[in-house]
Amino acid sequence: MKWLGLVSALLLALLAALVLGPAPVPLAELWQSPIVRDLRLPRALLGLLVGGSLGLAGSSLQSLVRNPLADPFLLGLSGGAGLGAVLAIALHVGGPWAIPLAAFAGALVALGLVFRLGLVGGAELDPRILLLGGVAVGAFCGAVMTAIVSLAEATELRNAYLWLWGGLSAASWDTVRVTALCLPIPVVVLLAAARPLDLLALGEEPARHLGADVRAVKRRVYLAASFLTAVSVAVAGVIGFVGLIVPHLGRALVGGRHLRLLPAAFLAGGTLLVLADTLARTVVAPRELPVGIVTALVGVPLFAILLRRWTAY
C-alpha cells in the first residue's frame, strides 16, 4: 500500500512535469510535442535520477556517520564540485560537457581528500572525522572558489553562481543516458550494504558483535554514496536538503530497515525533485529559479522541525 502510494506519487509528479510549463501543450498532443519529448521528458527523468540518488546517498550516509541530520553535501563534495565548475567557467573551457566533467572531477578530488582525512587515525574510517574533514575541505574549496569568482567577469560570475544553486535546465537525453549509466554500480553496492547498515545504527562495536565487517562496510558505503552525490552534482549542481529530508520521510513511511528504506528514499527523492523542478520553472515563467532555491525554501523549515524532534529527547 505504501509502495503503491510512493510509486503513484512519482508517476503523478512525472505527469505534472510533462503537462505544466510556460508553453501550453494540449493534453491530446502531449506525446507528439517536441517540447515534451525533447525538453520536459528528459528533464523530468533527470530530476528523478538525481533526486533518487540524493535520497539514497543521504539515507546511507546518515547511518554511516551516525548522524540523522547529515546531508550528502556535508562531506565536502559540493565544495569540490563547485570549485571544479567555477574553474572550468573562469578558464573558458568549451564544450557541453566541460562544466559537468570539471565538477565531477572536483567532487572526486574532494571525496578522495575527505576519505584520506577520515583514515588519519589508522585503518579504520572514523565517521566523526569524516564529517569534520568534509566541512574543512568544503570551506577550503569555497575560499578558492570565491577568490576565482571575485576575479572573474560579471556574466561569468552570474553563471557560476547560478550553477552552484543547482538546476536541471541542462537536461538532455544525453545527460539522462550518462547519469543512468553511472547509477547501477553504486546503487547495487548500497542495497547490498542494507543489512550491515541496519546493524551499524546500533554502533560500530555492537555491529561487529552481530557479525558485520564494519570496516569494509563503512568504506563501501562512503565511496558509493559519495560517487552518487558526485554524479548528481556534476549534472545538476548543488541541490541541497533532498538528501537530508528524504531519508526522514522514507523512515516515517516504510520504517528504518535499510532494505526497505533505501528504495523508498530513491522513489521519494525522485518525486520531490521532479516536483521542485516543476515549481522552479513555472512560478516565475518564462524565467526560472535554480531548483536548489526551491528545495532550500521547502527544506529549511522541514529541517527546523526535524531538529526540534531530534533534540527533544
Add this chain to the structure above:
Amino acid sequence: MDRVLILDVSDVTFRYPGVARDALRAVTLGVSSGELVALLGPNGSGKTTLVRVALGLQPPRSGSVRVLGRAAAEWSRRDLARVVGVVPQREDNLFPQRVRETVRLGRYPRLGSFGRERAEDRAAVDRALERCDVLSLCDRWLWTLSGGEYQRVRIARALAQEPRLLVLDEPTASLDVRHEMELFELVRRLVDEQGLAALLVTHDVNLAARFADRLLLLSEGNAVASGPPADVLRPERAERVFGWPVAVSSFDGRPQITPLRRPS
C-alpha cells in the same frame, strides 16, 4: 551433557599502544558449555580489555585466544557471531526501533544468500523473544521499555544469533533489585537448560558469587584468583583487590561480601 570448551584464553598479555604498563598480564580463562563464569575486579582492572581480547577485537601481545579450538583472529566476524553472542555494555540506537525489529538483527550472521529471511529465522526470533520473556513486548518501541525489559530484549537479540557462548558486559548496571535478580535468573536458566556457556562481567560481587560456577578475579591486569566462588572470595584477598575492608559471610553455601564501615 558433555562440556565443550568454547572460549580458551591462555596466558594472554596485552598492552595498549603508548602505555608503559601491561593491561593484562598472563591471564588464563576458559569457558565451557553449561557453565557460567563471572569476571570480577575493580574499575580499571582489565575486565573490559580481557573481553575485547577474548572476542578477537584486540590481538594479544603474547599468549593465545581460541574459540572452539581455532585462533580468534582467524574467525570472520560473521562466523564468530554464530558462536558468540555479545550484549555490550552500551549501545545507542540511532533511529527509533521496535522490539521485534531489533531482535531480528541478531539473525544477520545466519541469513542465507542475498540476506533473505526464512521461516527458520522468524522461528528463531520468536524462540529468543519467548526465552527472555519479552514476546508480549514485541511490538513496543524500544524507548518505551524499562531498563530491565530493555536488557532482556538485548539478550534476546544475542540469543537470536543461536550462539554457544553468551558474553554479557555489566548487564545489571543501573537495574533495581527485582530486574537484577530476574536477569541473573534468566542467564542461569539459559546456561542450565540450553547448555549455553556464559561469561559475565559484573561489579556485583555477591550476585556473581551466588549465580556463577566459577569466578575470575582481576586486579591491575593480573588474574589473582580463579575457581569456585568460595575459593576465590577469601577475606584478605577481597580486601586487597577491592582496596576496602570487608567481611565475608556465607549464604546458601555461597560467600557474600559486606564492605565494612571505616572507624572514624
